[in-house]
Amino acid sequence: MKKILFVASALLALVACKEDNENSFTVSGKITNGSGKIVYLEEVPIGTMRPVIVDSAALNSDGTFKIETETGESAIYNVRLDQGMYPVASVINDQPAVELDVVMNKENNQFSEKYEVKGSPASEKMKTFMFAFNEKLQNVYAQATKIDSLHQLNKPDSVIAPLLQARAEGSSYLRDLTLSEIKKSDNAALTMFILGYYQSSASNPAVGLEPLSNDEVNATVADIVKKNPSHSGLANLQKDLKAQMDNAGKGNLVGKPAPEFTMPDVNGRPVALSSFKGKYVLVDFWASWCKPCRMENPNVVAAYNKFKDKNFTVLGVSLDQSKEPWLKAIKTDKLDWPQLSDLKFWESPVVALYGFEGIPFNVLLDPEGKIIAQGLRGADLEGKLTELLK
Structure with a gap:
C-alpha cells in the first residue's frame, strides 16, 4: 500500500486576512535573520495532508508578525516565509493562540536554525519529538555513510560490523521512540505528524529504518479515531485506507501500455x-x-x-x-x-x-x-x- 498519508504539497490559494474573532486560531511571533517580506499560514488537513494557504501578512520591520484563520478540527499549520521551500516552523491548533520565536540560519536562510513555541502543548510536543528524532537520525545517517565508504574500500567485515550494530541500535531507538510517542498522544494532528515523520524518514533506504507495516499504520489510525470520534478528516482517512486495502493490486499498471500524455x-x-x-x-x-x-x-x-x-x-x-x-x-x-x-x-x-x-x-x-x-x-x-x- 502506498504511504499516501505523508505527501507534502504546494500552495493552493491565497486567502485574505481575517478579523479577530472568538473562533480564530492565531499564530504570532518574531522571525530573526529572515530575508523574506511575507509570512504565510498553511493549514495541513489530516484528510489530505496537502497544505493550503489560509492567511498571509507582511513581516514587520522588526520581524514580528500575526497570522490567523478560523479554528477547526485538529490540524498542523505551517508557517512559511515568502516562497521558501520548507516551513520555518509548524504548530498545532490545540489552543486558540500560539507564539513563535524563530531564528533563521544566517548561512542558508531557507532553514530555521531554531525556534521556540509557547501557548500550545501539542506544538511543544511535536517540536520536542522532531528535534530528538533528528538528532538521533543524524547519527544513524553518519554511520550509514561510513559503512558505505568502508564497503567501497573493501574493508573486512570485522571493521564494518560495529558500525552495522550501532546503526541497527539507532534505527531501533527511532522506531521505539516513534511508537512510544504515538501511544502517548491523544491529539489527532500530533499523532499523524509523528507517524508521517517516521514513515518519510524510513523512505530513505540509506538510513536503514524499517517502515511501519500497513497493519501498524491501520492500527495507529484506528486508535486515534477512537480517541477523536468526531474528527471527520480522520474518519475519511480511515475509509481511504480501508479502500486501498480492499483494492490492493487492482491498480497495477504492469503489463499495460503506458497511457499517452x-x-x-x-x-x-x-x-x-x-x-x-x-x-x-x-x-x-x-x-x-x-x-x-x-x-x-x-x-x-x-x-x-x-x-x-x-x-x-x-x-x-x-x-x-x-x-x-x-x-x-x-x-x-x-x-x-x-x-x-x-x-x-x-x-x-x-x-x-x-x-x-x-x-x-x-x-x-x-x-x-x-x-x-x-x-x-x-x-x-x-x-x-x-x-x-x-
Missing part, C-alpha cells in the same frame, strides 16, 4: 511520452515540495548515471504549481533528464491517467511503451535495471 518541458515546449519509444524509460512522478521525492532523487540520479548509456533514460513529471521552485529543485538535485510539468498540482490529468494518490511514484516502460514495473524505490530501481540492461 503531452506536457510542457522547462522551456514550455510540448513533449509527448510516445517520443521516447525505443528506449527503456522511467516515468518519475515527483514535486519540489515533496520531501520523500527529494529524498528519493539521489537514487534516481545514481540509476540514471549508471544506465544512461544503455538505452535508458528518465522522464520527470512534476506536480508543482509554481515554476520557480520546480526549476530550482531540478538544479539542486541535479536531475539531468527531461522534465515536464503543466503546473496544475494535483489537478494535472496525469494523476487520474496513472491512478496514483501519492508521490514519489514511477513506472518503468520498455522500448515498445509497455509498463514493465512500477513503484521502484531505492535499491529496487537499480536492481530492476541491472536485470534488464546487462
Whole structure:
C-alpha cells in the first residue's frame, strides 16, 4: 500500500486576512535573520495532508508578525516565509493562540536554525519529538555513510560490523521512540505528524529504518479515531485506507501500455511520452515540495548515471504549481533528464491517467511503451535495471 498519508504539497490559494474573532486560531511571533517580506499560514488537513494557504501578512520591520484563520478540527499549520521551500516552523491548533520565536540560519536562510513555541502543548510536543528524532537520525545517517565508504574500500567485515550494530541500535531507538510517542498522544494532528515523520524518514533506504507495516499504520489510525470520534478528516482517512486495502493490486499498471500524455518541458515546449519509444524509460512522478521525492532523487540520479548509456533514460513529471521552485529543485538535485510539468498540482490529468494518490511514484516502460514495473524505490530501481540492461 502506498504511504499516501505523508505527501507534502504546494500552495493552493491565497486567502485574505481575517478579523479577530472568538473562533480564530492565531499564530504570532518574531522571525530573526529572515530575508523574506511575507509570512504565510498553511493549514495541513489530516484528510489530505496537502497544505493550503489560509492567511498571509507582511513581516514587520522588526520581524514580528500575526497570522490567523478560523479554528477547526485538529490540524498542523505551517508557517512559511515568502516562497521558501520548507516551513520555518509548524504548530498545532490545540489552543486558540500560539507564539513563535524563530531564528533563521544566517548561512542558508531557507532553514530555521531554531525556534521556540509557547501557548500550545501539542506544538511543544511535536517540536520536542522532531528535534530528538533528528538528532538521533543524524547519527544513524553518519554511520550509514561510513559503512558505505568502508564497503567501497573493501574493508573486512570485522571493521564494518560495529558500525552495522550501532546503526541497527539507532534505527531501533527511532522506531521505539516513534511508537512510544504515538501511544502517548491523544491529539489527532500530533499523532499523524509523528507517524508521517517516521514513515518519510524510513523512505530513505540509506538510513536503514524499517517502515511501519500497513497493519501498524491501520492500527495507529484506528486508535486515534477512537480517541477523536468526531474528527471527520480522520474518519475519511480511515475509509481511504480501508479502500486501498480492499483494492490492493487492482491498480497495477504492469503489463499495460503506458497511457499517452503531452506536457510542457522547462522551456514550455510540448513533449509527448510516445517520443521516447525505443528506449527503456522511467516515468518519475515527483514535486519540489515533496520531501520523500527529494529524498528519493539521489537514487534516481545514481540509476540514471549508471544506465544512461544503455538505452535508458528518465522522464520527470512534476506536480508543482509554481515554476520557480520546480526549476530550482531540478538544479539542486541535479536531475539531468527531461522534465515536464503543466503546473496544475494535483489537478494535472496525469494523476487520474496513472491512478496514483501519492508521490514519489514511477513506472518503468520498455522500448515498445509497455509498463514493465512500477513503484521502484531505492535499491529496487537499480536492481530492476541491472536485470534488464546487462
